[in-house]
Amino acid sequence: LASRATNIYPLYQLGNPQLRIFRPNWFLTLVRPGKEQPPDTVQFRIPMEMTKYDVKNYLEKIYDVPVGAIRTRIQFGSNKKRNHLHQKVKQPDYKVAYVQLAQGQTFTFPDIFPEKELKHEEGSMEEMQEKFMEDEKQRQRLDPRRGGVTEWFGL
């Protein structure tokens, strides 16, 4: 959203009311940690403009998640790769936040892409194709009664 991109916060001087943001424009991405993390640590990718306090308030208020310690770092996106025009291509930089949950809670990143059996609907093209391929493969296989012996040996 262009209006929020160049956000100018009002100036703060002693005695001013606390700045509140309605409808925050920040999105967190939960990522699977690359390195092994302690069981209570959750890893997020956050926008560069967010601070530790922002993330803490965000998680507590919007997701109702009790947050203990939180540490952030900025990951440099590589500028080394070159495209077909030999120009350097920059991967975007991003900020990573390591959030430790309070009250002894733990979190493990779940397996979101489990292996699923693909069943085609009855009478569809894909089902007929699958059946045909299955039959072809069956013809290629030798007689199981031969016990793995190839056709080269006579009889």
Place this chain on the structure above:
Amino acid sequence: MNINLILGIFILKGWDWVGREKSPLAALSWRSPSSSVAPCRALHTTISRRGLDEFFDLPENWGETTVKSGAPWTAKQLRTKSNEDLHKLWYVLLKEKNLLLTLEQEAKRQRVPMSSPERIRKVERSMIRLETVVNERESALRMLQTGQEKARPGAWRRDKFGHVYWYRFKEYAIPWYMNRRYKRKSFFTPKFVQPHIRLRLEKYLRQRARKTSLERRTQSKLKEKFPHANISAS
């Protein structure tokens, strides 16, 4: 400059969309029972406090290639909603977008195609429209109450090259005559820039004339070749 930002959310905890069968993209015609025309019982929704599980979809949808989702909210639909509803919808869309972004990143990590990636664009569009509707309302209110059209004050100013542009004011703690960096900016055009401005204007007019004459020439050629053809309005 780290400002302590506390997110102001009101009445969020008391509402959430009913389960996750209805995604936030479907237009909800949800009315409070007290103001409805037809008699109906009060609707009780349990607030889903799933914590970090809200970053992930329902377990049934894990591993699917396509997940069904509704159309994005249109500005027309959003204009019918109250401010509280829009506020709550913003957070619903925000959580949905977070969910989709986590899914996208995990799909990249596992080198697997993400299920129905168009959902992210739909949510983005809904949020943009929501923002425009809220800004419209805010601007109308400001206009009625104070007579100001814009929230941020500004002025038409000239820069060194003779361009006239809308300069938006910035908040400072000190007046402008004490601000050294601001005083180095010059909001006027020196006299020796006038010939350059004239040349630039001539160039612009020449380009515009060339474009119009080109259009006229192409239209006349087309009319010559195809005399009975319908000339487009453009």
